[in-house]
Amino acid sequence: MSSVAASNISAATAPKVRRRVRWSSLLHRVFVCMMYFFMLSPLIFVVWMSFFVDAIPHFPPSGYTLKWYESAWQNSSFMNGLVLSFQVAAVASITGVILGVAAALGIVRNGFLGSKFVNTLLLSPLLIPGIVAGIAIYLFYMRAENVLDTDIVGTFGGLVIAHVCLTIPWTVRLVSTGMAGLDPSIEEAARNLGASSWAAFRRVTLPMLRPSIVAASLFSFIVSFENLELSLALVGPGKTTLPIAIMQYLEFNLDPTIAAVSAVQILLLGIVMLVTDRFVKLSQVV
Amino acid sequence: MMGYSFNHFDPMDLMVETFTLENYVKFFSDEYYRKVFISTLGVAALCTVFALVLGFPVAYFLAKTQSRYKSLFIVLLVFPLMVGNVVRAAGWMVILGNVGVVNATLMWLGITDEPIKFMYTPFAVIVGTTAVVMPYMILTLQSVLEGIDFSVEEAAQNLGATFATTFRRVVLPIAAPGVAAGTMLVFILCMNAYATPVLLGGTGLTMMAPSLYDQIAKASNWPFGAAMALVLIVTTLLLATLSNWLIHRNYVKTMGA
Amino acid sequence: MSKVSINKLKKQFGDAVALEDFSLEIADGELVAFLGPSGCGKTTTLRMIAGFIEPTAGSIHIGETDVTNLPVHKRNTGMVFQRYALFPHMTVAQNVSFGLEMHNVSGKERDSRIATALDMVRMTSFRDRYPRQLSGGQQQRVAIARALAIQPKVFLLDEPLSNLDAKLRVEVREEIRSLQQNLGLTTVFVTHDQEEALAISDRMAIMYNGRVQQIGSPKELYDSPSNHFVADFLGRMSFFKGNLVANGRFVSEAGTNIQVASGQKVGRIGIRPERINVGAHPESDNVFDGWVESAAYLGSLIDIRLRLQGGDILNLHVPNNASSANTAIAPGSPLVASFRSSDCVLFAE
Structure with a gap:
């Protein structure tokens, strides 16, 4: 979706157009990474929190432990x-x-x-x-x-x-x-x-x-x-x-x-x- | 199996020794249950739209990429599906809680002094459910997009279409069956969600599946719980079929113009 | 229509060089075929003209415009794809209409241009069908109409006939040629089928390993190939490696003496099978005795492998006509073959 917007702005001079296309594909990749993070973040953070030293968790933790x-x-x-x-x-x-x-x-x-x-x-x-x-x-x-x-x-x-x-x-x-x-x-x-x-x-x-x-x-x-x-x-x-x-x-x-x-x-x-x-x-x- | 067990559902209605519609009347006339019903529909619809809009670019990327890490990308999609909704809900509680990641970050950046209450709000349920169903949407879309001959897109560009036009007039209509399938599947999953709304919505947002379970397990009101179950299933199927039909019809129509 | 100038074009994918030092001027209204085995760079070049691939170096001009950095949708090239690439969700007429809409052609003019384009490829009666309801040949005609309806500056065809069966291939090929000539289309035609390239093109470029081997008219390329690859790739030829021992006298490594036209540096000579006669022809200054090693009956001609005394092999074609029908051509039987020194092609290496 992101690349749609970017390539819409077709510039007047040719070389610029090329750069825009690459830009939009970069934007697309960044978006894909963000979505992956969105889907995986609950797992990442839950695993992270399991190592917190504090019994009442807060971010960032004051230390790490395996005691839990x-x-x-x-x-x-x-x-x-x-x-x-x-x-x-x-x-x-x-x-x-x-x-x-x-x-x-x-x-x-x-x-x-x-x-x-x-x-x-x-x-x-x-x-x-x-x-x-x-x-x-x-x-x-x-x-x-x-x-x-x-x-x-x-x-x-x-x-x-x-x-x-x-x-x-x-x-x-x-x-x-x-x-x-x-x-x-x-x-x-x-x-x-x-x-x-x-x-x-x-x-x-x-x-x-x-x-x-x-x-x-x-x-x-x-x-x-x-x-x-x-x-x-x-x-x-x-x-x-x-x-x-x-x-x-x-x-x-x-x-x-x-x-x-x-x-x-x-x-x-x-x-x-x-x-x-x-x-x-x-x-x-x- | 399901159909078979449903045969045994009716006798429970008959356990009160009459055949009556009073449970359905109660459901639709009671303000509280009407609200449960409507918020379930709303949450399911919103989550489906988000999953579609956010998932499409990911599916498109996966379908087109020639990266050798593609199978890794797929595994990373399937992974959250496999670990179960309860654990994922726990993760969202870690992120959205009053002392969670988001609030800690916001306060550290000085954007807010007081933690913002995300938990036990419709917002939390929508975020959590969207994340839960998105992999299903992406996988469904990706399998359809992968079947599209890439040269069709090239042909459109060759004929003078920009990327946006190519997408709107060529890719989307051809992908319509996949969009319909993904939308239907995800909508059903959202409507039937249990763990996510219970843990993230709490008392702030009640959805159909938790509510009907409470009716049966806690209030022991079997006939009313059964009526809710039936309402849920029938509504889900009706709306899913309707959206499926709309997408198909819409695209056949616009293409006819 | 416009001329196309390609100047020192180069394409590299990572470390692999797909195309190098490709320069070509295509005149207005000319049909140039790119011919070569798969992986030779012919499709890469075509796709660079259309704008699907960005060149690593070099430039492409269509008419007077430098299009090297222009995006695909602004180049106005009409391309026909190998697998047609028709829009499956649009009817024949809608497929043709698409490009016109993209070029902001509307109303009556659009309708009339759709009608003209479909008429041109004799698909008018199918205008409301969907691609899946058409045969391969019909789909290809629609793809041609769609590409031509936008009145492109260049007409590009990427192996357009490779998915059709043999009979249809000749038919569609002739149609493309007559359309191209009637409309005066500047055309690039990519193919791996030499017969197709010979039959359709004004000039052809033979490519191998990312490099152009020779550019010229079909007759030039067939009759005077500039190197061994071109001679071997295009048609059949018997080759003899050896040296000139005197002016006009060539001796092969196996010891066969052959009279040739005078040449400078000669390391190899070749002779086309159809230039060889059975028997000692009066005009032929090369006459050899040999034994038939194998003979394949190909209907209109008989393809013979003849072993000469020194062990060299001569490949010749005997037409299947009244006189040759009486000749005994069984493996092992003796046969006299002859050819003119002027029919020999000389190669430096």
């Missing part, structure tokens, strides 16, 4: 939240990937389910507010409890099942994109060389899909780990995930401890994301 990481470590609600989030994310991503790969295979192989259906499926978690979806699942569990006569709401299993629903669309998208990029003649070649359809799938197709599947697992892990809204209605008393613990703490306090906890989450998910990027370019995912 220690105090975060000793805070049981954060520790338990971290452990629970990790467990839920791990189980949900593995389960979700197994189901998601199967679903992707079904969708891609049986072409009758067109891309339109897949797109709707993938958009569905975005269309329904996470809060509403969480409540809806809660209600569903309540009814199921009555029928099955077991506890679901507030249990680990109940939370995992909800998160599996959250991760499947991403897996389907990643794996079906990966499958679409495969040359079908490679599997045909395997069949031609005498492989049964199962052997061809297991020995040829599956290994080729490995990057997509690994990326889907890691991505599912992230999506599940950072989820707040779905979990909010489903966690049991005293058992909260890390984002919920952070949320509840933030409603009353903002101090370096919470900054340290946030920094831990940023670091953890950042690492998982970078590993994911090794397998599948993130630009194709979101």
Whole structure:
């Protein structure tokens, strides 16, 4: 937008025009950097604050320390939240990937389910507010409890099942994109060389899909780990995930401890994301 | 899954043993809830416009750049999306708080003596939400802009169009489907926002998602919460579809002139 | 229309030199083709004339105006792009209208100029179609009409035929040539297809590695190539490396004796396949015995590789006519070939 304004002023003499064009492209770059700063600044400052010495933070700090990481470590609600989030994310991503790969295979192989259906499926978690979806699942569990006569709401299993629903669309998208990029003649070649359809799938197709599947697992892990809204209605008393613990703490306090906890989450998910990027370019995912 | 669970939503309405519209009547006649509804719409619309206007130049840059750091730029876009809204809201609290970065800077520069109250205002919610949704907008726009044959822009300039005219008459109309998709996606995300308005808006600004959650979780008014949920979903879908349709129609029309 | 003067143009991308020491005067109404393999700098030069690339050094004049530093939209050059670059969201008429609007042509005059331009390329009946509803050839015609409607000072074509199939390519090529001649357009035509360049141009510039190898009429370039690259790139030629042992007598490294026209410094000679006769032709002062090594039947002619006694290879074309049909041309069979000394092209190296 910035370059629009600048090149509009077309000067009378030719050499000047050239300089204006370069100017506008410089302006454009500066603007892009500013926008990146705008998007990344919350993360930058929260990490910065986690090192402040002062318990009541102010800028600039009077010194730096790592003690808040220690105090975060000793805070049981954060520790338990971290452990629970990790467990839920791990189980949900593995389960979700197994189901998601199967679903992707079904969708891609049986072409009758067109891309339109897949797109709707993938958009569905975005269309329904996470809060509403969480409540809806809660209600569903309540009814199921009555029928099955077991506890679901507030249990680990109940939370995992909800998160599996959250991760499947991403897996389907990643794996079906990966499958679409495969040359079908490679599997045909395997069949031609005498492989049964199962052997061809297991020995040829599956290994080729490995990057997509690994990326889907890691991505599912992230999506599940950072989820707040779905979990909010489903966690049991005293058992909260890390984002919920952070949320509840933030409603009353903002101090370096919470900054340290946030920094831990940023670091953890950042690492998982970078590993994911090794397998599948993130630009194709979101 | 969603549709299925919604089947179980209706019985909750019937739990009061009647089929009634009183919840909807209450929602639209009560001053407080009308305000919640309208401020949600307003915040969502503003954030969508900001994300579009500010995000477009970034998307354009990403689509055109030949820098070898391009994949890094993309990763930096996806990164804030991945760390979760709660942590990002915490970051905005650090920046906008009374003793936050912005106020500290302003006071250091001597622009103001008293800290300006940013937190728990609509301003904070709009800033926070715009930052949250902007990467989605940029990624959507970028994928569309990348598909545009660059020589079309060159052709326009060759025919005598300035950069501004080329942008307005050629790039924007061709990118219209991407703009529509990005706008729709971002608008929905804004309407459904939960963590950002709760943490940054507090009592200063209440939006639909936090409000309906409070109805159900705190006030235990299930039927009313369900009615709010339905209002939210239906409004979002209607407006998103409408804006989508408008952008498409508008560009087909102007190009017809 | 205007003449174009390019003076000592140079372009460097980082350390890589894309074009060096390019000077050329294009006369008013002349069609010059830039021909060369990919990466030779021909498209870079064209894009510098249009203003998409800024030269590192040198200048470009269109008419009397120095346009070297003028932005693209003020140069008034009409360019046809390789992949047409039609505006997908505009109809055929709107595409043509766009440039006129940019030049503030309005009302009746605009309408009549759109109509003229579309009529010129026989696309009038398609004026309300969108580009996606047109075939490749039709899209290219619209692109031509769009570029010409603004009455440009120079007409620039960047490999305009490379996306068309063979038959259509000849058809559109002839159309471009007749439009160019009827309207007297000063034209630069970039191509990597030598047949296209030979057929369409008044003059052509053969480029290689960022340097012009030779500029001249198609006939000059084909008949008297100034160096080995031009001779080899344009058409076919059999080459013999060797030395002049006496005035008019050349001996190849393999020992073949060839009578040539007199020359100064000669390190290599060449002969076009179609200048070689089968049998000892009375006017030919070079006559050789050889064996057919391979023969490819190409329909209108037969392409023969003939191995001479010393091991040199002579490439010749035998027309597929009544007399040659009786000649036995199977691999291994003996064959006598002859050519005139005046048909040999001499190269310094």
